[in-house]
Amino acid sequence: MNNSKTISQIEIGDQASTTRTFTEQEVVDFAKLSGDNNPLHLNEDFAQRTSFKHRIVHGHLVSSMYSDILGSQLPGLGTIYLKQRVTYTKPVFLGDTITSSVVVLEKDLEKNRVKLETRSINQNGELVIIGEAVVLPPLKEVTL
Numbered sequence: 001m002n003n004s005k006t007i008s009q010i011e012i013g014d015q016a017s018t019t020r021t022f023t024e025q026e027v028v029d030f031a032k033l034s035g036d037n038n039p040l041h042l043n044e045d046f047a048q049r050t051s052f053k054h055r056i057v058h059g060h061l062v063s064s065m066y067s068d069i070l071g072s073q074l075p076g077l078g079t080i081y082l083k084q085r086v087t088y089t090k091p092v093f094l095g096d097t098i099t100s101s102v103v104v105l106e107k108d109l110e111k112n113r114v115k116l117e118t119r120s121i122n123q124n125g126e127l128v129i130i131g132e133a134v135v136l137p138p139l140k141e142v143t144l
Contacts, residue, residue, distance in 0.1 A: 078138030
């Protein structure tokens with residue numbers, strides 16, 4: 001089974017996605033790993049006193065879904081992440097189900113670079129993240 005695409009196999013418009021529901025444990029684990037212990041993520045009493053009214057998931061935890069897509073689906077195994085631009089447009093709350101997707105916008109054969117649009121929407125169809133990524137796809141197909 002082929003688990004990656006080289007730049008010559010990638011087409012403009014190719015896309016891939018993944019869906020995930022964010023849990024309490026994931027937020028706690030991410031706080032420990034990242035060191036981001038902002039009470040807005042970890043303390044419901046504190047969060048209720050903010051404009052969000054509830055705890056929110058770390059933005060970088062949500063945007064890490066792109067790493068999953070790029071490293072396992074498109075281009076896939078062996079992909080190197082070079083650049084990411086993200087704009088967070090709405091908060092993601094505990095229990096929200098997010099679908100993140102990437103779409104190939106451009107490819108540079110000479111430099112072996114692929115530019116992709118990155119988008120995440122919640123279970124209500126609302127855009128929560130928009131951005132772009134640039135990756136270096138593998139030079140040859142990788143299979144496991």
